Amino acid sequence: MNLSPESLARMIDHTVLKPETKRGKIKQLCDEALAYGFGAVCINPVHVEYAAGLLEGTDVKVCCVVGFPLGATLPEVKATEARHAVRLGADEIDMVMNIGAMRDGDRGLVKRDMEGVVAAADGRPVKVILETGLLVDDEKREACEIAMEAGARYVKTSTGFGPMGATPYDVRLMREVVGDRMGVKAAGGIRTFADALRLIDAGADRLGTSSGVAIVEGYKWAKYSDSWMKPVRPCWLCPSRHASLAKQPKEVYLWYKQRCITCPHRDENIFND
Amino acid sequence: MNLSPESLARMIDHTVLKPETKRGKIKQLCDEALAYGFGAVCINPVHVEYAAGLLEGTDVKVCCVVGFPLGATLPEVKATEARHAVRLGADEIDMVMNIGAMRDGDRGLVKRDMEGVVAAADGRPVKVILETGLLVDDEKREACEIAMEAGARYVKTSTGFGPMGATPYDVRLMREVVGDRMGVKAAGGIRTFADALRLIDAGADRLGTSSGVAIVEGYKWAKYSDSWMKPVRPCWLCPSRHASLAKQPKEVYLWYKQRCITCPHRDENIFND
Numbered sequence: 001m002n003l004s005p006e007s008l009a010r011m012i013d014h015t016v017l018k019p020e021t022k023r024g025k026i027k028q029l030c031d032e033a034l035a036y037g038f039g040a041v042c043i044n045p046v047h048v049e050y051a052a053g054l055l056e057g058t059d060v061k062v063c064c065v066v067g068f069p070l071g072a073t074l075p076e077v078k079a080t081e082a083r084h085a086v087r088l089g090a091d092e093i094d095m096v097m098n099i100g101a102m103r104d105g106d107r108g109l110v111k112r113d114m115e116g117v118v119a120a121a122d123g124r125p126v127k128v129i130l131e132t133g134l135l136v137d138d139e140k141r142e143a144c145e146i147a148m149e150a151g152a153r154y155v156k157t158s159t160g161f162g163p164m165g166a167t168p169y170d171v172r173l174m175r176e177v178v179g180d181r182m183g184v185k186a187a188g189g190i191r192t193f194a195d196a197l198r199l200i201d202a203g204a205d206r207l208g209t210s211s212g213v214a215i216v217e218g219y220k221w222a223k224y225s226d227s228w229m230k231p232v233r234p235c236w237l238c239p240s241r242h243a244s245l246a247k248q249p250k251e252v253y254l255w256y257k258q259r260c261i262t263c264p265h266r267d268e269n270i271f272n273d
Numbered sequence: 274m275n276l277s278p279e280s281l282a283r284m285i286d287h288t289v290l291k292p293e294t295k296r297g298k299i300k301q302l303c304d305e306a307l308a309y310g311f312g313a314v315c316i317n318p319v320h321v322e323y324a325a326g327l328l329e330g331t332d333v334k335v336c337c338v339v340g341f342p343l344g345a346t347l348p349e350v351k352a353t354e355a356r357h358a359v360r361l362g363a364d365e366i367d368m369v370m371n372i373g374a375m376r377d378g379d380r381g382l383v384k385r386d387m388e389g390v391v392a393a394a395d396g397r398p399v400k401v402i403l404e405t406g407l408l409v410d411d412e413k414r415e416a417c418e419i420a421m422e423a424g425a426r427y428v429k430t431s432t433g434f435g436p437m438g439a440t441p442y443d444v445r446l447m448r449e450v451v452g453d454r455m456g457v458k459a460a461g462g463i464r465t466f467a468d469a470l471r472l473i474d475a476g477a478d479r480l481g482t483s484s485g486v487a488i489v490e491g492y493k494w495a496k497y498s499d500s501w502m503k504p505v506r507p508c509w510l511c512p513s514r515h516a517s518l519a520k521q522p523k524e525v526y527l528w529y530k531q532r533c534i535t536c537p538h539r540d541e542n543i544f545n546d
Contacts, residue, residue, distance in 0.1 A: 017343070019343040019344055019372045019373065019404065020376055020407040020522050020525075022377050023373075044345035044346065045345065045350060046346060046347060046373065046374070047345075047373075069292075069343065070290070070291075070292040070317060070341065070342065071292055072290075072292050072317035072318065072319045072320075073319060073354060074319060074361075077350065077353055077354045080353045081346060084350055088347075096292075099293050100293055100294045100320075101319070104295050131292065134292065134293040162292070248293075249293050252293075
């Protein structure tokens with residue numbers, strides 16, 4: 001992998017999505033994005049106008065979330081939200097797909113939902129958040145296909161508010177489906193340079209994280225030691241490790257746990273009960 | 274308190290707000306609401322039309338969340354969402370206020386946000402969710418005042434997705450501000466009959482919970498024993514107990530912890546480090 005600190009920084013969507021975020025925090029986010037050369041800031045709609053003003057004339061894009069983080073609102077509402085975000089200066093839209101409809105097999109609604117946002121984004125890139133932790137593999141694959149048909153530019157793993165974050169496993173699966181026709185954005189729980197590198201290696205070309213500064217600083221230190229390159233147990237990176245009956249629907253939880261039984265790494269798994 | 278199982282059930286908004294919710298779960302929710310005589314079902318916008326069809330001609334109201342659960346979208350988007358929800362059959366709207374703007378002291382934006390939803394609801398009751406766990410007491414009081422000025426019908430404690438659920442402390446504080454001019458809905462973490470009773474005793478007249486069946490069934494059993502009436506340590510019910518640096522902004526966390534220092538119950542507090 002040929003990756004400079006600069007090109008790593010360009011892949012990062014510097015992210016703050018907490019509901020309690022104050023103006024000062026958005027200012028800091030934009031300042032850091034400029035100082036570190038991040039590709040974008042990723043924020044809630046209510047902060048788009050302010051951030052777009054701060055970043056006008058710079059290379060840093062404003063990325064706005066839509067239908068976030070549940071994705072359980074109406075297609076018309078997501079489209080309206082995207083339209084307003086664009087009007088206020090958003091360069092990119094990260095929408096959450098209708099997860100319940102996907103699980104119900106209602107392809108039509110899932111696609112219509114995405115198409116409305118793609119149209120409202122008016123040529124700007126749309127990333128579709130699948131929330132992989134709530135889906136089984138076949139649903140993830142199908143969601144990628146629908147997003148591609150609907151004209152989205154990226155598929156994205158997670159919101160950061162769901163049951164699990166980005167895993168190399170899911171990124172690889174999504175990249176297999178979309179090939180080079182779409183981007184793959186990994187998001188959720190990406191905290192270190194090693195996390196970032198593993199996800200890029202698995203096929204991610206964008207990273208959504210609030211730890212962008214630590215990740216880029218980590219790159220600078222990484223050359224002094226290669227302890228961070230040590231291979232980790234496969235189970236540490238497996239989504240099944242994060243399966244949780246408290247956070248996932250029972251059938252999804254069981255599907256993840258079921259994978260362990262036939263997994264060649266099963267004997268190394270120190271997380272199983 | 275003069276409370277029958279029937280009047281308790283009427284106070285309950287039977288709630289399912291998970292993003293992965295399938296149609297079948299909404300059907301079950303509506304069936305239970307009819308069987309137990311709950312006041313309403315509380316659901317995401319994407320399920321309003323289906324639930325309204327199932328509940329047509331019954332006493333059970335359809336309550337739809339708006340700007341949920343972050344409240345960090347634009348006033349126009351929340352108003353549009355409320356308008357569509359009403360068009361599809363919603364009888365009540367539970368909106369999340371703009372929490373960041375409240376913390377920034379931007380009263381104008383907070384109020385405009387609420388007013389837009391109240392207008393879109395077109396006479397139907399609007400409940401404003403404060404997400405008390407992200408606010409200090411003065412902010413909670415001010416939010417109640419703004420909600421009253423904006424024409425909302427209820428203030429509501431929490432989303433169930435935030436750092437803490439409903440506490441008798443917050444319900445009492447909110448009731449003190451709104452008196453009998455507004456309702457107070459407690460929501461988040463209400464699982465048992467004892468939880469419900471304590472919140473009603475503190476001033477709540479609506480309860481948002483996904484444990485409505487257990488709560489009403491608990492009432493039926495309660496007469497056989499009064500062990501559930503045992504007083505609990507005050508600290509068990511105190512919001513400061515749930516303070517968490519991982520989930521709250523630092524200044525809010527410190528504010529909650531600070532209260533412990535001067536609290537008369539301090540010596541009973543087994544949760545302090």
